[in-house]
Amino acid sequence: QVQLVESGGGLVQTGGSLRISCAHSGLTFGRYAVGWFRQAPGKGRDFVGVITQRGTYYTDSVKGRFTIWRESAENTVYLHMNTLKPEDTAVYYCAASERNFYYPTGENEYDYWGQGTQVTVSS
Numbered sequence: 001q002v003q004l005v006e007s008g009g010g011l012v013q014t015g016g017s018l019r020i021s022c023a024h025s026g027l028t029f030g031r032y033a034v035g036w037f038r039q040a041p042g043k044g045r046d047f048v049g050v051i052t053q054r055g056t057y058y059t060d061s062v063k064g065r066f067t068i069w070r071e072s073a074e075n076t077v078y079l080h081m082n083t084l085k086p087e088d089t090a091v092y093y094c095a096a097s098e099r100n101f102y103y104p105t106g107e108n109e110y111d112y113w114g115q116g117t118q119v120t121v122s123s
Contacts, residue, residue, distance in 0.1 A: 002096070005114055009118045009119045016084050018081050024094075025075060027075075029070070030072065031100060034068075035051075035110060036068065036093070050105065051069065056069075091116040091118050091119075097109050098111055
């Protein structure tokens, strides 16, 4: 059974940093792309970034501020967020995709999802 579990969300001030994690089980580590999405109140779920066998790819609004990496020994993917802004406030979801050979950015390209973790950036 595949499980993705996010953790590490919370409240942070504008300009601060936060690291959230996605622990996964039931997947062969490294054979899946792991992406991050976020959903702000009243809005749809938006792509944030992804790590695949090709490397990492980010949406423009987070480039240079957010970093994704894997820790294979922990079966965990991390999203580190710097210079946070109020507009980064959202529920953050990790998701796994079998499309590991390019950079999947659409929700429908992902096969498994976590339950989400809230990130709130105060102004």
